């Protein structure tokens with residue numbers, strides 16, 4: 324059995340086990356058919372990215388400053404209740420999020436990282452008959468991969484020349500009754516921003532026919548996060564879902580906690596796989612509660628990230644390397660060799676990065692580490708290019 328086949332088999336059996344066979348008709352598993360294959364996303368994946376040789380990890384858009392001191396203390400404090408399920412703490416976090424976002428508790432679903440919510444949404448919407456998920460390309464692929472396993476088709480739509488979503492083309496790609504739109508803003512891997520007005524107009528026009536999943540994992544890195552968020556559309560009654568995470572600005576990627584916001588209808592659909600928080604760790608929930616209130620820590624991370632990003636832009640300019648101005652904690656730049664070769668070369672200098680084929684050429688995506696780490700990265704880059 325091939326790896327992808329066995330993975331599908333595992334997903335199928337674990338879902339059947341956790342949710343009851345009756346909820347998943349055999350027709351939902353078109354992915355099991357022998358003709359099934361994944362359309363290739365343009366990322367150049369490097370299995371060796373976890374290799375011991377990598378001492379400067381700039382390949383996963385992690386925040387090098389987290390978790391905050393307050394989150395660390397909260398984790399220690401939570402240990403004494405480690406024998407209990409996390410339900411003692413989840414209502415507090417849910418109500419904090421609801422209050423800050425102007426929503427009701429019923430509009431919030433927690434997950435073990437936003438990845439869990441992308442997965443559940445991918446399955447929930449992807450298993451409908453003839454389902455399509457329409458997204459920009461390149462973008463963050465998690466939801467589309469799960470939707471494809473559930474039997475949906477992924478329809479990639481090239482980013483515009485300004486690396487924004489091409490909403491006319493995304494709308495034109497709709498077919499049949501079951502389309503889901505995935506919008507990642509700012510977009511990973513490009514670090515670029517699609518104007519909020521354009522997204523809002525698209526959501527208002529199109530969500531009547533196709534629900535929309537807005538992935539706002541990097542929203543807090545923007546100067547005016549609220550202005551760029553689509554959360555307000557939920558209260559206005561649009562079938563728009565918004566995912567956020569504690570992995571990025573809160574520096575808690577290893578603690579696995581994120582949240583999805585949406586109307587009760589969409590939240591219930593995604594929570595059907597399990598909305599009780601059985602995948603959450605009490606320690607992570609307590610850390611999230613502490614970090615969510617720690618405005619000082621967030622401010623500090625933003626300031627450091629902005630300073631580091633400026634320094635890296637300057638370094639790239641000094642070497643005459645073309646880059647895409649970024650709104651996030653990562654950025655893309657053009658490389659003069661194949662992505663595979665470049666990743667290997669950088670790794671031999673201890674630096675982990677990622678590569679993409681984009682608009683016909685090889686690109687590298689580098690995450691913003693500490694100033695020292697980025698000096699290490701720039702020094703390695705000088706030797707490689």
Ligand SMILES: Cc1ncc(COP(=O)(O)O)c(C=O)c1O
Nearest residue numbers: 436437438463511540568570581
């Ligand atoms: C756009 C985007 N969404 C979601 C995630 C998943 O984050 P997590 O599962 O850690 O919340 C990532 C991780 O890199 C991301 O880049």
